[in-house]
């Protein structure tokens with residue numbers, strides 16, 4: 031039967047909500063047990079959070095100074111060792127999981143299933159290809175462990191429970207390389223909701239025109255308590271930092287409300303918002319492709335409409 | 345320093361892919377094929393390192409069917425010194441691609457391998473990381489800035505939290521993100537010049553790589569369609585509709 035190991039993602043001592051989403055996918059396998067693995071320099075606070083996730087059997091921890099930053103070359107040998115006896119190893123399909131999971135899969139000598147959207151059976155999964163233009167069903171050979179990344183936008187975060195799962199320190203004997211070193215993380219500082227977990231997202235594209243103009247997007251987002259997103263064109267032009275990019279090669283998100291201002295609706299962008307509850311498109315070009323998938327469309331100049339929206343909000 | 349560059353041919357990013365009605369695959373007959381956009385970026389980065397005098401030779405690698413040579417010629421026209429074509433008619437999954445690349449790495453002894461972060465057909469995002477694992481060397485994925493000096497690569501990576509910088513001792517594997525550079529256009533005289541550049545052709549079977557099949561794709565389906573919504577006439581109506589839906 032299935033025993034699933036979910037590798038936790040965390041930053042600044044806090045568990046990332048992508049972990050609880052990966053646990054949801056693990057629950058869909060309907061296996062015997064789900065354990066969460068925390069690799070960090072100091073594990074206690076993160077493990078305590080993971081132990082509160084509904085459905086988790088136990089939390090395994092590997093506390094080492096080398097695990098202070100998530101370097102794939104350092105983490106992968108430890109995960110590969112910890113994976114012994116598990117039938118499935120899941121990672122969230124975030125930049126963290128995308129970086130580490132294939133390295134683990136290769137060490138285990140198995141293929142990887144990327145971006146699992148749905149679990150059809152213990153060894154059968156659906157995933158998107160061609161920027162989401164096709165959805166394939168893949169069958170993994172049950173003779174091998176399944177290494178997979180979980181498309182976080184397809185899964186709700188598993189709930190929390192009153193008690194806590196057991197936390198156990200795991201001793202793995204893995205030689206860690208020193209050839210890769212962390213230098214720094216320039217983190218976008220923002221008090222706004224996290225783009226990947228937000229219920230509402232206000233997004234801007236090339237049509238916003240400049241970094242200065244993007245203030246109108248931030249202002250509307252703050253007024254309605256939304257996260258801010260952007261198209262690739264807006265990021266490339268330097269209006270906003272890279273971590274705001276939504277789409278095939280940026281973040282895949284599923285907010286309840288997505289409002290796109292000055293975004294044309296290229297397929298690579300749309301693949302990032304397909305699972306949004308309600309998509310609102312505001313564009314001055316009535317022929318823009320984004321109107322083909324928007325639930326609510328409004329043709330007009332965003333600079334005129336945003337103040338009017340704010341006014342109507344009261 | 346020698347650089348190996350992954351140069352995969354994929355359906356052009358502008359093509360709107362359609363799934364075959366019987367669910368056995370996607371329609372690729374007659375559609376435009378191009379270099380994977382991330383691989384053009386990988387090649388561009390390698391060429392710039394050569395132009396800076398850091399690299400001496402840039403080798404593009406393609407794993408695929410016999411007619412891949414025309415595609416590899418494009419890589420040569422863009423500026424690669426030579427090409428290696430690993431010939432196979434079969435679909436190549438990332439783990440197999442990584443094992444093939446490892447064989448080439450052992451033979452060519454490059455100090456740097458630059459691949460795309462993902463191929464836009466399978467959207468797997470795996471091969472570079474797998475190669476780095478099998479080779480037991482550093483990986484710097486999703487690179488948006490690369491500096492090579494004193495036997496190491498200092499790479500800025502686009503991660504969900506922002507921009508991360510890491511140091512990797514060479515040899516290493518780098519995978520490219522979109523903002524690393526803007527690939528140059530191929531000029532007509534370069535196409536002529538590329539005709540005399542060597543393409544080394546290697547049969548997949550001769551490499552001793554076991555083609556594994558842990559994953560089988562059993563069905564292709566079109567994604568669920570979002571139905572066309574409504575148009576509203578002004579900001580007030582938009583806000584009213586959103587309030588009614590309980591979204592504001």
Ligand SMILES: Cc1cc2nc3c(=O)[nH]c(=O)nc-3n(C[C@H](O)[C@H](O)[C@H](O)COP(=O)(O)OP(=O)(O)OC[C@H]3O[C@@H](n4cnc5c(N)ncnc54)[C@H](O)[C@@H]3O)c2cc1C
Pocket residue numbers: 234235236237238260261262263264275276277278279280281291292293294295296297298299302312313314315318330331332333357381382464
């Ligand atoms: C391999 C690859 C990966 C990619 N990955 C991504 C990705 O992850 N995410 C992504 O977004 N893109 C991605 N792209 C790029 C994508 O193809 C498009 O180029 C990009 O999404 C366009 O951004 P945009 O809609 O902001 O700009 P444009 O297409 O230029 O559209 C701007 C829109 O703004 C409107 N506009 C202008 N002024 C106003 C105004 N005052 N008021 C209202 N509307 C106005 C215009 O009518 C137009 O529709 C990728 C491309 C490739 C090749």
Ligand SMILES: Nc1ncnc2c1ncn2[C@@H]1O[C@H](COP(=O)(O)O)[C@@H](O)[C@H]1O
Pocket residue numbers: 349350351352353380382383386405406407408436438441458459460461462463464466467468469470471472
């Ligand atoms: N068949 C192939 N030929 C050449 N390069 C490849 C091939 N498959 C994968 N690659 C390289 O690996 C990268 C990532 O591919 P993938 O892991 O399939 O998303 C690509 O951008 C290429 O650089």
